[in-house]
Amino acid sequence: MRLIIMGPPGAGKGTQAKVVADRFGIPAISTGDIFRANVSQGTPLGVEAKRYMDAGDYVPDSVTNAMVRDRIAEDDCVPGFLLDGYPRTVAQVEELDGMLAAAGDSLDAVLVLTVDDDELVKRLVHRAETDGRSDDTEDVIRHRQDVYNEQTAPLIKVYAERGLLVEVDGMGEVTDVTQRIAAALDGVRS
Ligand code: AMP
Numbered sequence: 614m615r616l617i618i619m620g621p622p623g624a625g626k627g628t629q630a631k632v633v634a635d636r637f638g639i640p641a642i643s644t645g646d647i648f649r650a651n652v653s654q655g656t657p658l659g660v661e662a663k664r665y666m667d668a669g670d671y672v673p674d675s676v677t678n679a680m681v682r683d684r685i686a687e688d689d690c691v692p693g694f695l696l697d698g699y700p701r702t703v704a705q706v707e708e709l710d711g712m713l714a715a716a717g718d719s720l721d722a723v724l725v726l727t728v729d730d731d732e733l734v735k736r737l738v739h740r741a742e743t744d745g746r747s748d749d750t751e752d753v754i755r756h757r758q759d760v761y762n763e764q765t766a767p768l769i770k771v772y773a774e775r776g777l778l779v780e781v782d783g784m785g786e787v788t789d790v791t792q793r794i795a796a797a798l799d800g801v802r803s
Contacts (some may be wrong), residue, residue: 614639614693615718619768620697620726622757623733624783625790629726630697640689643697644677666748668775671701671764678708685712686761701765723772724794726783
């Protein structure tokens with residue numbers, strides 16, 4: 614099973630990604646988490662990524678694509694994977710297409726979580742208080758939302774045209790959203 618989970622910052626992608634991935638016995642791969650791990654370990658990749666992350670900008674495709682290419686070539690990805698936070702640009706979609714085609718694989722579904730703007734801001738402000746992410750300040754949150762709308766939201770149409778889109782209401786309790794996702798993915802091959 615090869616899945617992508619998409620949605621604006623604060624939609625609950627990370628939380629739901631772990632549950633969905635467990636259900637299908639595949640790894641949840643969060644590019645944001647990999648970048649953050651590199652930042653905290655002070656690796657050259659982390660030093661490079663931090664400049665962009667702290668500003669709420671996307672890390673350059675050359676860095677991100679190479680990182681994902683390496684990660685999905687690992688053994689635990691043989692049964693599939695769930696990508697959380699990648700692809701985020703049309704260029705990354707093309708890059709992922711190439712990686713999958715080279716391996717003779719294809720995507721099964723692209724899950725999109727939809728959440729009201731007011732609720733998104735509420736969740737991000739709460740996350741800033743609890744998680745202490747350096748990119749969860751008000752200005753950076755706003756900028757990340759703009760970048761998402763400009764660069765990532767257009768991917769929804771791209772995947773809809775391929776018949777891969779599975780849209781799920783991401784409002785409400787975490788467990789309710791999980792149930793909605795499970796029901797929506799029921800029809801998708803496992
Ligand atoms: P996230 O945890 O998914 O919100 O990602 C946090 C930050 O990591 C983003 O704001 C970007 O700076 C960077 N990042 C994560 N995934 C990508 C990606 N696919 N392309 C570029 N930058 C990314």
